[in-house]
Amino acid sequence: MxxxxxxxxxxxxxxxxxxxxxxxATTSVLNSTVDALSVTGYSNTGTGGALQTKTLTWYSGSGYGVNSGGETSPQHSLDNVGYKEALLLNFGASTQLNSVKIGWKYNDADITVLAWKPLDYMNPAISNVTGPTFGASTKYSDLIGLGWSLVGNYSNLVTTSEKSVNVTSPVSSSFWLVMAYNSAFSGQQASDVSARGFVADTSPDYGKFYSVSYSSGTKTQTEVxxxxxxxxxxxxxxxxxxxxxxxxxx
CATH class of the missing domain: 1.20.5 (Single alpha-helices involved in coiled-coils or other helix-helix interfaces)
Structure with a gap:
């Protein structure tokens, strides 16, 4: 017995x-079809700097780049020179983003990470959070007022390793924006305490985004x-x- x-x-x-x-944590190459992650490219090519969807180009071994129109290397990546490009990540469920990896860089590669309504996604009283939309005149500078929150700015990404993000007091959301460092959010306080010491430099940033690591989101920040x-x-x-x-x- x-x-x-x-x-x-x-x-x-x-x-x-x-x-x-x-x-x-699960690591997903951004052009993979084995999970629910979908990726959309954006750039501020609209009237007055409004956001518009852009065609993504996958560079084998390097990752996604976004061409805002007539750009050549190194601006075939995601960069902050002239037009500023971003990737919208939709995981299809509340998700905690843990790291970002680039497969190619030129010069410098600092990045900005935003989450869509993370406080709602972490509130157990709210069970259905609708996704974000970008209107015809929506600019980067409008996003904070439309439900987006700065998770953090992160410096000096390298192509040989993942960059940890959303480290301290991590938040959860189905929708995330990752981009080359964007000064439109420089006045915002990062939710990731470990990223609050970020200091912007004068070097332009270029990177092709290759993969992300993520885990299931939680409804509270304090629960085990x-x-x-x-x-x-x-x-x-x-x-x-x-x-x-x-x-x-x-």
């Missing part, structure tokens, strides 16, 4: 650890996430089974 209990607890521990693993809870319970089950085995052996 005792052996059957131990086996049952061991099985439960394995199941809990497996469920915890399913909530860990379900994967972490499951991991702790699973580890406890293993510890208890091991303790019983040592006790019987003694």
């Amino acid at each position: 005792k052996n059957r209990i131990s086996v049952s607890m061991l099985t439960l521990g394995l199941a809990l650890l497996a469920s915890a693993g399913s909530g860990w 996430s379900e994967p972490s809870t499951a991991l702790l319970l699973g580890a406890a089950m293993f510890g208890f089974v091991g303790w019983r085995s040592r006790k019987r052996a003694a």
